[in-house]
Amino acid sequence: MKPLTAFRSRTLVLPDSNIDTDRIIPARFLTTTVRKGLGRYAFNDWRYRADGSADLEFVLNRPDARDCQILIAGRNFGCGSSREHAPWALLDAGFRAVISSEIADIFRSNALQNGLLALVVLEAEHSWLLKHPGVELAIDVAGQFIELPDGGRILFELDTFTRNSLLQGMDQLDFILSQRPAIEAYEQAHA
Amino acid sequence: MQLGVRDENLRFTRYLVPENSGARHGNLAVMKPRTLFEKLWDAHLVSSQIVEAPALLYIDLHLLHEVTSPQAFAELRRRGLAVRCPQRTLATLDHSTPTLPAAADGHRPYVSDKARRQVAELRNNCRTHGIDLMDFDSEHRGIVHVIGPELGATQPGMTIVCGDSHTSTHGAFGALAFGIGTTEVGHVLASQCLLQRKPKTLAVHVVGKLGNGVGAKDLILHIIGKLGMAGGTGHVIEYRGEAIRALTMEGRMTVCNMSIEAGARAGLIAADETTFAWLQGRQRVPNGSAWEPCVDRWRQWLGDEDAVFDREISIDAAEVVPNVTWGTHPGMVSAIDAPLPAPRDALERRAYDYMQIEAGKPLAGTAVDVVFVGSCTNSRLLDLREAAAILHGRRIARHVRMLVVPGSAQIKREAEREGLHQVFLAAGAEWREPGCSMCIAMNGDMAQPGELVVSTSNRNFEGRQGRGVRTVLASPATAAACAVAGYVVDPRALAEEVAA
Numbered sequence: 001m002k003p004l005t006a007f008r009s010r011t012l013v014l015p016d017s018n019i020d021t022d023r024i025i026p027a028r029f030l031t032t033t034v035r036k037g038l039g040r041y042a043f044n045d046w047r048y049r050a051d052g053s054a055d056l057e058f059v060l061n062r063p064d065a066r067d068c069q070i071l072i073a074g075r076n077f078g079c080g081s082s083r084e085h086a087p088w089a090l091l092d093a094g095f096r097a098v099i100s101s102e103i104a105d106i107f108r109s110n111a112l113q114n115g116l117l118a119l120v121v122l123e124a125e126h127s128w129l130l131k132h133p134g135v136e137l138a139i140d141v142a143g144q145f146i147e148l149p150d151g152g153r154i155l156f157e158l159d160t161f162t163r164n165s166l167l168q169g170m171d172q173l174d175f176i177l178s179q180r181p182a183i184e185a186y187e188q189a190h191a
Numbered sequence: 192m193q194l195g196v197r198d199e200n201l202r203f204t205r206y207l208v209p210e211n212s213g214a215r216h217g218n219l220a221v222m223k224p225r226t227l228f229e230k231l232w233d234a235h236l237v238s239s240q241i242v243e244a245p246a247l248l249y250i251d252l253h254l255l256h257e258v259t260s261p262q263a264f265a266e267l268r269r270r271g272l273a274v275r276c277p278q279r280t281l282a283t284l285d286h287s288t289p290t291l292p293a294a295a296d297g298h299r300p301y302v303s304d305k306a307r308r309q310v311a312e313l314r315n316n317c318r319t320h321g322i323d324l325m326d327f328d329s330e331h332r333g334i335v336h337v338i339g340p341e342l343g344a345t346q347p348g349m350t351i352v353c354g355d356s357h358t359s360t361h362g363a364f365g366a367l368a369f370g371i372g373t374t375e376v377g378h379v380l381a382s383q384c385l386l387q388r389k390p391k392t393l394a395v396h397v398v399g400k401l402g403n404g405v406g407a408k409d410l411i412l413h414i415i416g417k418l419g420m421a422g423g424t425g426h427v428i429e430y431r432g433e434a435i436r437a438l439t440m441e442g443r444m445t446v447c448n449m450s451i452e453a454g455a456r457a458g459l460i461a462a463d464e465t466t467f468a469w470l471q472g473r474q475r476v477p478n479g480s481a482w483e484p485c486v487d488r489w490r491q492w493l494g495d496e497d498a499v500f501d502r503e504i505s506i507d508a509a510e511v512v513p514n515v516t517w518g519t520h521p522g523m524v525s526a527i528d529a530p531l532p533a534p535r536d537a538l539e540r541r542a543y544d545y546m547q548i549e550a551g552k553p554l555a556g557t558a559v560d561v562v563f564v565g566s567c568t569n570s571r572l573l574d575l576r577e578a579a580a581i582l583h584g585r586r587i588a589r590h591v592r593m594l595v596v597p598g599s600a601q602i603k604r605e606a607e608r609e610g611l612h613q614v615f616l617a618a619g620a621e622w623r624e625p626g627c628s629m630c631i632a633m634n635g636d637m638a639q640p641g642e643l644v645v646s647t648s649n650r651n652f653e654g655r656q657g658r659g660v661r662t663v664l665a666s667p668a669t670a671a672a673c674a675v676a677g678y679v680v681d682p683r684a685l686a687e688e689v690a691a
Contacts, residue, residue: 022652027633031305033261076421082356084372110372161244186237
C-alpha cells in the first residue's frame with residue numbers, strides 16, 4: 001500500500017441511503033481471482049442499461065465526474081456482503097475517499113485495509129456535503145480533517161493504528177507477523 | 192466556515208477504556224460482570240487493544256470458499272508465507288458452483304470459465320497448503336455456513352471467521368463468528384489472528400412464545416424491521432429470552448444468520464442443552480468418554496446474570512406474525528396481510544417504484560413468478576420439511592418456477608431418505624444440487640428482469656437475484672404457500688387446510 005497523506009479533489013454525490021455492496025459491484029462480477037480491473041464494474045447496474053449502453057443520466061457517467069476522487073454517499077454506505085471487491089472496484093474507478101454519516105463495519109474495514117479512506121462525519125456536515133456536489137475538498141490524513149473551499153474544517157476520526165498505517169503505507173500483515181512470539185505463547189497456553 | 196467542532200480529546204476515548212481482563216490476571220476483585228461476547232473476546236486475546244493498536248484476536252476456525260479467498264492465497268504466495276494452521280481451516284465450494292448435476296462425462300455446467308477457474312484455484316490452494324476441502328466428491332460439500340455446524344466444526348466458545356458476511360450464522364452455537372474481507376482472510380491464513388477493535392454489545396430479548404405457524408424467519412425479519420438496516424452497526428447482538436430458548440438449532444441459525452442485515456458484526460445465542468444435543472455424534476465433536484468433559488467446558492460459555500449491555504431492546508414474541516419484505520432492504524418488513532406503509536422518504540419511494548407495488552395495499556395477492564427455497568438462511572432439513580409440509584399433495588401454480596436447493600450434500604441425502612424430494616418434484620418444483628444458488632445469483636441461477644421471486648434467502652437488494660429482479664424475503668412455509676397459490680399468501684391459510 002502506498003502512503004496516503006493528503007490530497008485534493010472535487011466531490012461526486014450519491015445521496016441514496018443504504019447503498020449496499022451488491023449495488024457497488026453486482027455478484028456476477030465476483031468470479032475473478034485477482035484484485036485488479038474491477039473499476040469498470042463499479043455501480044454497473046446503475047451506470048449501464050440492460051443493453052450495455054451507458055445511462056447518461058447517472059452521475060458517474062457525466063463528463064465532470066471523471067476526475068472526482070471523493071464520493072459523498074448517503075447514510076449506511078457499503079452495507080450487506082463482505083466482498084472486498086467493493087472497495088477494489090471503487091479504487092480502480094479512481095476514488096480515494098468515501099464520506100458518509102454512517103458506513104457499514106465490514107466495508108469500512110475493507111476500504112481502510114486498501115487505502116480507500118472511509119470517513120464518517122456528523123449529520124450536519126454530511127447533509128452540507130450532500131447538498132454541494134462538485135465542491136473541492138482537501139483531505140488531510142495526518143491532521144484528520146477535511147478542508148472546505150472557504151477554509152472551514154470538518155474533523156474525522158481515525159484510530160491511531162489505521163492513521164499510521166495509511167500515512168506510512170504500512171502493511172498490517174507485517175505488523176501481525178511481528179507479534180509471532182505472542183501468538184506462539186497463546187497457542188502454547190491453549191494447546 | 193466551521194460545520195461541526197469535535198472535541199479532539201474524544202477521538203480516542205474508546206481506546207482508553209481498559210480491557211476487562213481481570214480474569215486473565217487473576218484479579219477477581221476488579222472483575223465486573225461480563226456478557227457472553229465479552230468472555231469470548233477476552234478468552235481469545237493474543238494482545239489487548241491499546242491506543243496504538245487494535246486487539247489481536249486468535250481465530251479457532253477459519254472457513255473458506257472459492258469467491259473471497261483466491262486473492263488472499265495470492266498474497267501468501269507473493270510473500271512466500273505458509274498457512275499457519277491448516278488444521279484450523281476448512282474449505283468448501285458453494286458460491287460459483289452449478290446446482291445442476293454433472294453430465295455423464297463428469298462435465299459440470301458452470302456459468303462461465305471464470306467460475307470454473309475460481310473453483311480450480313481453491314482446489315489448488317487447498318492442495319498446496321494441506322487444507323481440508325469439501326469438494327464435489329465429498330459427502331459434506333455444501334454452503335459454508337451449513338457444513339461448519341453439520342460437521343461439528345462449529346462449537347461453543349470458539350472464534351470463527353470467513354470471508355462472508357453471513358458467518359454470523361455460527362453464533363447460534365455460542366461462538367463469536369463474523370465475516371471478514373479478503374485481506375483479512377490473508378491475515379488469518381498467515382497468522383491465525385485478526386486485528387480487531389472491540390464492538391459494542393446489544394441484547395435483543397424475545398419474551399413470550401411465538402404463535403402457531405410463526406417461525407424463526409418471521410422473527411428475525413420482525414427484529415430487523417424494528418432495528419432497521421443499520422440498527423446493529425458496530426454491535427454484536429446477543430439474542431435472549433424464552434422464545435429464543437424454544438427455537439431449534441436450525442431456527443437459531445436462521446436468526447443469527449441475518450444479524451448482518453441489521454448491520455451487526457455478529458449474532459450470538461448462548462449454548463444450552465438444545466445445542467449440545469444437536470452437536471452430539473457429529474464428525475468433529477469429541478465422542479465417547481471425551482464427550483461429557485467437552486460439554487462441561489461448553490457449559491461455561493454463558494454471560495454473567497448481571498452483565499450490562501451497551502444497548503438492549505425487547506421484542507414480544509406474541510406480536511410476531513408471518514412476515515415478508517416488501518422493499519429493497521431486509522428492514523422493509525410487513526405482515527403479509529397488512530396494508531403497506533406510506534413511503535417516508537426518497538429511499539422508500541424508490542423501493543416502491545422498483546418493486547412495482549403500492550403503499551396502502553397488502554403484499555398478499557401480488558403475483559409470483561419464481562420461488563426459491565435455499566441459502567445459508569433456510570436450506571436445512573427442518574426448512575425443507577417446513578416447505579414440504581405445505582407442498583405435500585399439492586402442485587405449484589402453473590406460471591410459477593420453483594427451485595429447492597438443499598444446503599449440503601448431507602441434507603440432500605437426508606431429505607431424499609425421507610422422500611422430501613418426491614414431494615417437491617411431484618409438486619412441480621426443481622430439486623437441485625447443494626450451493627448458494629439464487630441467493631447470490633452468481634452461478635447462473637437467477638430470475639429474469641422484472642420477475643418477482645419469493646425467496647427464503649437473506650437479501651432483497653436491487654438486482655441481488657438478477658438485474659431488475661424483485662425479491663420478497665419469506666420463510667420456507669410462506670415461500671411454499673406462495674408457489675402453490677401463484678401469488679403472495681399467508682401460509683397459515685394453507686396450513687389450516689392441511690389440518691382440516
